[in-house]
Amino acid sequence: EIVLTQSPGTLSLSPGERAALSCRASQTVSSSYLAWYQQKPGQAPRLLIYGASRRATGIPDRFSGSGSGTDFTLTISRLEPEDFAVYYCQQYAGSLFTFGPGARVEIK
Amino acid sequence: EVQLEQSGAEVKKPGESLKMSCKGSGYSFTSNWIAWVRQKPGEGLEWMGIIYPGDSDTRYSPSFQGLVTISVDKSINTAYLQWSRLKASDTAMYYCARHGSSHEFDHWGQGTLVTVSS
Numbered sequence: 253e254i255v256l257t258q259s260p261g262t263l264s265l266s267p268g269e270r271a272a273l274s275c276r277a278s279q280t281v282s283s284s285y286l287a288w289y290q291q292k293p294g295q296a297p298r299l300l301i302y303g304a305s306r307r308a309t310g311i312p313d314r315f316s317g318s319g320s321g322t323d324f325t326l327t328i329s330r331l332e333p334e335d336f337a338v339y340y341c342q343q344y345a346g347s348l349f350t351f352g353p354g355a356r357v358e359i360k
Numbered sequence: 361e362v363q364l365e366q367s368g369a370e371v372k373k374p375g376e377s378l379k380m381s382c383k384g385s386g387y388s389f390t391s392n393w394i395a396w397v398r399q400k401p402g403e404g405l406e407w408m409g410i411i412y413p414g415d416s417d418t419r420y421s422p423s424f425q426g427l428v429t430i431s432v433d434k435s436i437n438t439a440y441l442q443w444s445r446l447k448a449s450d451t452a453m454y455y456c457a458r459h460g461s462s463h464e465f466d467h468w469g470q471g472t473l474v475t476v477s478s
Binding site: 253284285287289291296297298299302303306308340342344347348349350351352353354 | 395397404405406407410419421422455457460462463464465466467468469470471
């Protein structure tokens with residue numbers, strides 16, 4: 253089973269700043285099968301990025317995904333107030349899905 | 361519009377059984393797998409298993425195999441997650457989610473909160 257590690261665990265930033273969240277896999281992940289989600293308190297997760305770099309429908313272009321192999325990054329170019337949330341990466345391999353532990357982006 | 365509507369919150373005692381539902385609408389229900397995801401209070405997301413409504417093919421996470429049962433009734437566009445004997449450690453929010461073409465979960469239900477307490 254592929255284990256995903258996210259860093260940093262918490263990122264403290266101000267609105268307008270750039271956020272970069274890392275997701276590292278214990279084994280090579282197909283780029284086609286790496287996704288990112290945003291979750292706000294009391295809400296279900298929302299798909300942001302799939303296929304490592306493809307934005308889901310309706311997702312603003314300040315969200316971007318990159319990476320390959322074992323290292324992937326979610327970048328938020330300029331943080332808006334509504335972007336402060338928890339972000340999860342997720343992969344699929346060998347009929348198994350795993351999520352990373354999550355990374356919190358909080359207001360500084 | 362794709363929607364996944366989950367059944368309401370449950371309060372159960374240890375040892376009781378539970379079956380929760382997830383009804384899909386706005387798309388061809390039999391064309392996409394439906395997954396179940398657990399989130400314990402204050403914790404992250406855990407994939408539990410997935411079912412293909414077209415033929416009821418089901419896969420389980422090794423962590424949940426034998427602990428829960430996933431099923432579907434395609435005639436009413438509804439997937440289910442059930443327990444035969446709940447434990448206090450099953451207290452969590454449970455989400456269903458539609459599986460997309462790149463093995464992502466592109467639409468999510470609103471969640472069903474399960475509280476197991478004596």
